[in-house]
Amino acid sequence: MTTDKNGGKIVRIASGQGFWGDWLEAPRRQVEGGDVDYLMLDYLAEVTMSILQKQKERDPKMGYARDFVGAIESVLPAVAKRGVRVIANAGGVNPPACADAIRGVAQKNGVSDAIKIGVVTGDDLLPRIDELIAAGHPLANMETGEALSTVRDRVLSANAYIGSTPIVEALSRSANIVITGRSTDTALTMAPLRFEFGWADNDWDKLASGIIAGHTIECGAQCSGGNCLYDWQSIPDLANVGYPIVEGHADGSFVIYKHPNTGGRISVPSVTEQLVYEMGDPNSYITPDVIADFTTIHLEAAGENRVRLFGIKGRPPTDKLKVSIAYRAGFKAVGTLVYSWPDAYPKAQLADRVLRERLDNLGLKFDHIMTEFVGVSATHGPLAGEPHDPPEVQLRFGVRGENKADIERFTREIVPLVLNGPPSVTGFAGGRPKVEEIVAYWPALVDKTVVQTNVEVLT
Amino acid sequence: MKVRLLDVAHARSGDKGDTANVGLIALKPEWFPFLQKYVTLDRVGAHFKDVITGPVERYELPNLNALNFLLHGALDGGGTLSLKTDAQGKVFSTAMLRMVLDVPDGEATALKLPALKLPDRQ
Numbered sequence: 001m002t003t004d005k006n007g008g009k010i011v012r013i014a015s016g017q018g019f020w021g022d023w024l025e026a027p028r029r030q031v032e033g034g035d036v037d038y039l040m041l042d043y044l045a046e047v048t049m050s051i052l053q054k055q056k057e058r059d060p061k062m063g064y065a066r067d068f069v070g071a072i073e074s075v076l077p078a079v080a081k082r083g084v085r086v087i088a089n090a091g092g093v094n095p096p097a098c099a100d101a102i103r104g105v106a107q108k109n110g111v112s113d114a115i116k117i118g119v120v121t122g123d124d125l126l127p128r129i130d131e132l133i134a135a136g137h138p139l140a141n142m143e144t145g146e147a148l149s150t151v152r153d154r155v156l157s158a159n160a161y162i163g164s165t166p167i168v169e170a171l172s173r174s175a176n177i178v179i180t181g182r183s184t185d186t187a188l189t190m191a192p193l194r195f196e197f198g199w200a201d202n203d204w205d206k207l208a209s210g211i212i213a214g215h216t217i218e219c220g221a222q223c224s225g226g227n228c229l230y231d232w233q234s235i236p237d238l239a240n241v242g243y244p245i246v247e248g249h250a251d252g253s254f255v256i257y258k259h260p261n262t263g264g265r266i267s268v269p270s271v272t273e274q275l276v277y278e279m280g281d282p283n284s285y286i287t288p289d290v291i292a293d294f295t296t297i298h299l300e301a302a303g304e305n306r307v308r309l310f311g312i313k314g315r316p317p318t319d320k321l322k323v324s325i326a327y328r329a330g331f332k333a334v335g336t337l338v339y340s341w342p343d344a345y346p347k348a349q350l351a352d353r354v355l356r357e358r359l360d361n362l363g364l365k366f367d368h369i370m371t372e373f374v375g376v377s378a379t380h381g382p383l384a385g386e387p388h389d390p391p392e393v394q395l396r397f398g399v400r401g402e403n404k405a406d407i408e409r410f411t412r413e414i415v416p417l418v419l420n421g422p423p424s425v426t427g428f429a430g431g432r433p434k435v436e437e438i439v440a441y442w443p444a445l446v447d448k449t450v451v452q453t454n455v456e457v458l459t
Numbered sequence: 460m461k462v463r464l465l466d467v468a469h470a471r472s473g474d475k476g477d478t479a480n481v482g483l484i485a486l487k488p489e490w491f492p493f494l495q496k497y498v499t500l501d502r503v504g505a506h507f508k509d510v511i512t513g514p515v516e517r518y519e520l521p522n523l524n525a526l527n528f529l530l531h532g533a534l535d536g537g538g539t540l541s542l543k544t545d546a547q548g549k550v551f552s553t554a555m556l557r558m559v560l561d562v563p564d565g566e567a568t569a570l571k572l573p574a575l576k577l578p579d580r581q
Contacts (some may be wrong), residue, residue, distance in 0.1 A: 046538060047538060047539050076462070076556075102501050141477050143477065208535065216544050228469075229469045229470065229471065229552065229553075230469040230484075230486075242567045269469065269484065272482075272484050272524075272525065273469065273470075273471040273482070273484065273524050274471070275523060276471055276480070276482020276484065276520070276523070276525055276527055277471050277472075277480075277482065278473035278474065278475060278480060279473075279480050279482055279518075280475060280480065280529065281516075281518060282518050282520050282527055283518070294520060294523075295519075295520050295521070296523055297522055297523065298522065299522075299523065329540060332542060334542060343556065368535070368536075368542065370535060370542040370543055373544070374544065378543075378544045378545070379544060379545050379550045379553075379554070380510075380550070380553070380554040380557065381509060381510045382509045383506070383507075383509075383510060383554050384557075385527075396544060398542030399542070400540070400542060412473075438539050438540055439539055440536075440538065440539055440540050441476065441537075441538045441539070443476065454575075
């Protein structure tokens with residue numbers, strides 16, 4: 001830990017992963033590029049839990065984000081010798097198995113003595129669903145209001161989003177690698193701030209500041225120049241982009257910065273773009289710990305590639321936790337073909353009509369068919385206006401439905417168009433499309449009182 | 460005078476289920492009141508009427524010189540259900556920036572708003 005020029009303590013939390021699949025280089029670069037106290041790694045998106053649940057069903061030692069093992073190996077010297085602590089929701093649906101894998105890596109590298117793994121569990125509600133429904137918790141879909149009983153036999157995973165408290169406990173028991181399941185993304189950053197500064201669990205403004213610090217860096221480089229529309233042509237050296245770091249202060253204010261000699265850009269516009277990302281009602285960003293008010297954020301430039309956030313207000317949370325439920329929802333397949341100039345778009349349109357007629361003639365049943373013309377209207381629809389003689393257009397044709405055999409049959413109907421449909425067609429080297437099972441997301445709420453978290457610190 | 464949002468704002472979008480959000484941010488702080496006045500719920504609803512199936516919600520963040528819009532029924536069911544290229548609503552932001560507004564000349568000049576330049580097609 002270090003202090004600022006007035007002698008106040010500062011805590012530095014580096015974001016090293018914005019989702020499972022993010023840049024493998026980032027965690028190591030974050031601990032080697034300069035001094036940091038914590039490394040925060042966010043692996044879980046809405047449907048990730050169900051993918052992990054399927055993996056665990058096949059092998060009880062699986063069900064966690066396996067990228068995390070490599071990430072830890074790449075930062076082990078910093079953790080073992082320099083005291084950097086790691087917090088990650090990499091545990092997925094199997095935090096104990098994830099901890100075992102991490103212990104294995106520590107042993108292999110001869111640093112077992114220097115590693116204390118904190119494991120947070122209790123978010124997994126899958127074994128308790130029937131008990132909860134019977135006890136009067138309908139786990140109704142937050143968007144449609146439907147009771148979970150309507151899809152009960154198709155549920156694959158169910159996890160409560162848990163807050164910062166168990167992570168704070170693991171840190172207070174000296175864990176230097178904390179592994180959680182479905183904790184909120186923001187708790188991974190808020191917990192070390194709360195722990196280091198000793199913020200009370202009802203100090204709403206400071207807790208809200210910690211949540212917004214977490215929101216700012218939870219998507220990795222998306223606040224430091226990545227995916228930044230503002231003045232994008234002038235953002236330097238994206239190949240060497242620096243991931244963001246929170247420099248937290250005891251009063252709740254914090255600075256977002258990145259290591260020197262890295263690319264990208266941290267500016268008021270780049271941070272603002274991330275603040276509004278995936279935003280609902282900005283007055284009420286609801287988390288298990290606190291409700292944060294995004295309309296109270298003050299933002300100011302604080303030097304080159306430094307932006308300061310302060311003045312953030314919060315208020316008490318609700319008595320519910322959000323639950324992320326995943327269920328089987330049929331099958332889908334998407335296939336593509338590319339049509340070239342001249343008349344690329346009319347050719348693709350004719351191919352679409354021919355394909356629809358053939359599917360119809362075969363009597364195949366789908367819940368939904370979608371055609372997109374990539375290069376014409378796929379991303380902006382009719383807002384894009386009329387195309388102006390494009391050099392090529394990709395026909396992108398998708399179907400979804402409950403009947404797997406019908407989806408399979410569809411995948412055989414795309415490629416024949418190469419020889420028996422409109423001319424000047426290519427781009428079919430991938431062969432026929434793959435049938436995918438759809439695992440859909442069912443957001444619900446549950447009373448906080450029914451979820452008990454547990455912290456174990458392994459030495 | 461015609462003013463295109465792309466020339467006065469930047470934006471980012473994301474998803475929550477079948478809803479896309481678009482955060483619209485003024486390129487200059489002094490242009491935020493202009494966005495507040497002209498980028499109304501009705502105007503955005505009309506802009507996206509052939510693209511989304513549900514209603515629109517609008518929120519103001521004057522502290523960030525930003526507006527936030529929730530576009531419901533935007534993502535063909537959303538997440539893994541969606542058959543769309545943009546299943547997660549990542550580029551609804553740029554679709555929003557296509558919006559062209561009619562602004563009285565005096566008002567546009569006072570704010571130094573850039574006029575829309577129509578491209579030469581032929």
